[in-house]
Amino acid sequence: MTDLNARIFVAGHRGMVGSAIVRRLEALGYTNIVTKTRSELDLTNQQQVQSFFQDEKIEQVYLAAAKVGGIHANNTYPAEFIYENLMIECNVIHAAHLAGIQKLLFLGSSCIYPKHAEQPMKEEALLTGTLEPTNEPYAIAKIAGIKLCESYNRQYGRDYRSVMPTNLYGPNDNFHPENSHVIPAMMRRFHEAKLNDSNEVTVWGTGKPMREFLHVDDMASASVHLMKIDCQLYQNYTHPMLSHINIGTGEDCTIEELAKLMAETVGFDGSVVLDSSKPDGAARKLLEVSRLNRLGWKAEIELVDGLKDTYTWFKDHYNGLR
Template identity: 70%
Template sequence: MPRELNQTVFVAGHRGMVGSAIVRRLQALGYRSVLCAGREELDLLDQQAVHAYFSKNRIDQVYLAAAKVGGIQANNTYPADFIYENLTIQANVIQAAHLSNVQKLLFLGSSCIYPKQAKQPMQENALLTGLLEPTNEPYAIAKIAGIKLCESYNRQHGRDYRSVMPTNLYGPHDNYHPENSHVIPALLRRFHEAVQASQGEVVIWGSGNPMREFLHVDDMAAASVHVMELDQNTYQANTQPMLSHINVGTGEDCTIRELAQTIAKVTGFKGQLSFDASKPDGAPRKLMDVSRLRALGWQATIGLEEGLSDAYQWFVEHWLEARK
């Protein structure tokens, strides 16, 4: 499908890690009208404000990357915030897009939508086939609702609202909060501070045995734009009416122990790695089946060590901002 560079594209959540990467990708491809709005301009939790924003701006496409996100501890501590805010943002943006006759929208979900004991690698048809991981169930349920919102507007109103489910993401503009961050930014910060303080040991949460898949956010942005730009017939031929989401990942995983060893290498840490098995591991393994996305002509290009080096460089360059 020809790239429609003159269309107005609204990226909801442009200051976040994923949203900012999508903006960079769109601008690099030559999109001339990429619309962004910070929270001071548009509160996505305010339904009336969201509807007014869509009415004011002639929007052609929407990337719904706005979300409340966090690691295991954040999900455990603030479950009500995670389910309420994500449900509200999704409902507000998708309904406003529909009422403003926006035909194309891409919703960004999460691999946590799949059951804790889903067969590995996880295929799209594993959705709603078992119990979710308890530590992030509220967030996962919100993301499942987002998928079903898109499917429902397609069925009832003939919209072209698509969903992509990324694996664990990392990269520039990640959240490096010492308590509420995901595993890669948490470890990058911990190892960096250990190097700066000449510490001889870094303690990692959990046993180190769970296996995880990691995708650099620039790859995620490239995949998102690729899926959005697909011809509708091509997209629909690789999905089903009640199974319209597509996995995005590398198709490869590693143990948390192997991840920590790679981060130690990237950050220059020479000390001992210790694992605190009293802390929760989460799901034993989370690997995405990305055969559907590959069939649609896209696959990841950034290797883990290369991507971690890029993320660490951004962290060091933005130390004062990132450490808050």
């Protein structure tokens, strides 16, 4: 039976994923959600985190706090990416255990999988090959988070679960012109081209690589759904140590198709030019989501509708974005 008054801590509530989880919990009627800004609680500070859990009587944790960024940021600040993410995970997961908290959900990233993993990527592909070098420090930190959860489950009988989402987008995304991911970067580029009456927008690469995109509200829905599932049922669909589950749509599209859909969403009437002299990246990145589907959840927000929703948010906040 769901306890709508359970005291739930959402770490990272100001980020895209954390804010979506808070929206989802509130929509379902949860009334006792605890959040803290970084100035109120520094998750990289072990003493602060342990004191917080000792004082707040938290019953469940959604660990969505992380240092994130695109390829440029990962390449430029690898030390910060591995250090801050490891510290956040270690502090929160260990302090939750010390405080006797039985249920925790750790949110990772599909970059945990090897660079040349078979497509679609199954959960079993973890640690079977070399990681993508550009974001290896971040990926290693996320893998460590999975193994932290598994280890506390094995040794202490905790119910700490891990979910690995595909490429996310939606309200509160990072639309920075230099270090954002493909959808927010492309959305901003098309929007500014429209504002400036440009005749064309250039998209890097051949346009042939295929990518999967999940609206962050679907991600939040899946996360809460998986937290509510009975422990034994959850274990039936994972490894014996309560390993991770992929979260995605199970569908992908080419970058060229995405660009054309983005032009329609924004209302850009010019040409889309593909610059094949620029790198494509991996040919395909798609998650295998049959475990998630068997546990009773499937994505609901179509890409065309999710882009419209995101563009509405973007326009409302554009003048305040950097």
